[in-house]
Amino acid sequence: MKKTIGIIGGGPAGMSCALWLKYLGFAPIIIEKKQQLGGLQQVSNFKNVYFLGLYGKTGYEIAEEFRQHIQVEEIPALLGSQVRSIVKNGDDFQIFTEAKEITAQGLVIATGQRIKGYEAIKSIEGSHELLSSQEIFFDPGTTPLLTPQMNDKIVAIVGGGDNGLLTAIYFSETAKHIHLFVPSQMLGLKVNQKIIYEKIEAGKITLHQPTIIQRFEVRENQIYMTFKDGEKPEEKLAFDSLCFRIGFAPNIEDIVQIFNEGKLGNIQRSQKGHIFTDEFLRTSIPQIYAAGDVANPRDPCVATALAQGAIAARSIQEDF
Ligand SMILES: Cc1cc2nc3c(=O)[nH]c(=O)nc-3n(C[C@H](O)[C@H](O)[C@H](O)COP(=O)(O)OP(=O)(O)OC[C@H]3O[C@@H](n4cnc5c(N)ncnc54)[C@H](O)[C@@H]3O)c2cc1C
Numbered sequence: 001m002k003k004t005i006g007i008i009g010g011g012p013a014g015m016s017c018a019l020w021l022k023y024l025g026f027a028p029i030i031i032e033k034k035q036q037l038g039g040l041q042q043v044s045n046f047k048n049v050y051f052l053g054l055y056g057k058t059g060y061e062i063a064e065e066f067r068q069h070i071q072v073e074e075i076p077a078l079l080g081s082q083v084r085s086i087v088k089n090g091d092d093f094q095i096f097t098e099a100k101e102i103t104a105q106g107l108v109i110a111t112g113q114r115i116k117g118y119e120a121i122k123s124i125e126g127s128h129e130l131l132s133s134q135e136i137f138f139d140p141g142t143t144p145l146l147t148p149q150m151n152d153k154i155v156a157i158v159g160g161g162d163n164g165l166l167t168a169i170y171f172s173e174t175a176k177h178i179h180l181f182v183p184s185q186m187l188g189l190k191v192n193q194k195i196i197y198e199k200i201e202a203g204k205i206t207l208h209q210p211t212i213i214q215r216f217e218v219r220e221n222q223i224y225m226t227f228k229d230g231e232k233p234e235e236k237l238a239f240d241s242l243c244f245r246i247g248f249a250p251n252i253e254d255i256v257q258i259f260n261e262g263k264l265g266n267i268q269r270s271q272k273g274h275i276f277t278d279e280f281l282r283t284s285i286p287q288i289y290a291a292g293d294v295a296n297p298r299d300p301c302v303a304t305a306l307a308q309g310a311i312a313a314r315s316i317q318e319d320f
Helices: 012-023 039-043 059-072 162-171 190-201 253-261 302-319
Strands: 004-008 027-032 077-079 083-089 092-097 101-104 106-109 113-115 154-158 177-181 205-208 211-219 222-229 235-239 241-244 248-250 288-290
Touching: 004 012, 004 101, 012 027, 012 039, 012 059, 012 302, 027 101, 039 059, 083 253, 092 106, 106 302, 154 162, 154 235, 162 177, 162 190, 190 205, 222 241, 288 302
Parallel strands: 004 027, 004 106, 027 077, 106 288, 154 177, 154 241, 177 205
Antiparallel strands: 083 092, 092 101, 113 248, 211 222, 222 235
């Protein structure tokens, strides 16, 4: 009988792992908490340039292509389903979801990352006022890009990673002016930093760095932000729109709790919570593997997630 591998998370890494496992002679089953497979690509309206062969497709379209492939392969997926508990029974894992009990010989964690949202700024004075505004954007996938919505607006962007820099670059094409607030170091790719500095030279972007945000106020369709740049005196500016690009956090807390409750062992993680693996994606717990962004904070993208799905599957074949 084929060995069953439970894959928690149905983004690119989980789907790729399932596909490879199928052709390596296993019976994969994907457990996905959302109603659809696709992961973060499902919330992205960015047009692909990096992923070979799917030029110009949006994240939504890429997610759809991946989903169709999994469907054609008839790989089972429990959608809208979350693991409630896992216990070890000899060499097997008993995985309990709301709807189903699965006996599996191996587990792959492919739960990805989430976009940091309101919880990351809620300690700042006045932050609760932002929730009443239609002009606050946390999720890069749903922020209007190059649409008339940003025309002639003064836009503030908070964040110094690639998401922050790219948003500033996109919006600078149509917005009246961009204020880019970088809390400490600029972390985005050098190529993106270079474009930002060109836009600063051209007078399209003002850079605030290092900056500490002290207060928010929302009045008459304007968002007021009080901040302090380095040693400069405190300043207050008004914006039409405010976008937060403050990074990602691994989706792992509930899994760790389930592992602890099931006494499965201690899964080693980085300070920020990402799973540590060996180079072939074995975690610190035997028979448990990790793939994609949840274990790869350095290079999170579709190509690496797909590749890691394949590598984890091949490690499973080697180990079983
Ligand atoms: C706006 C945006 C634009 C992007 N643009 C690009 C791009 O142009 N090119 C590129 O290469 N990459 C891009 N990325 C990054 C890319 O989408 C990710 O690197 C990739 O999706 C990671 O795949 P993954 O499978 O590791 O994780 P994810 O895609 O995050 O998938 C993880 C899945 O696990 C599920 N899950 C989480 N916890 C649980 C749980 N407890 N139980 C069950 N299921 C769970 C989630 O619902 C999700 O479906 C972009 C990301 C964003 C947000």
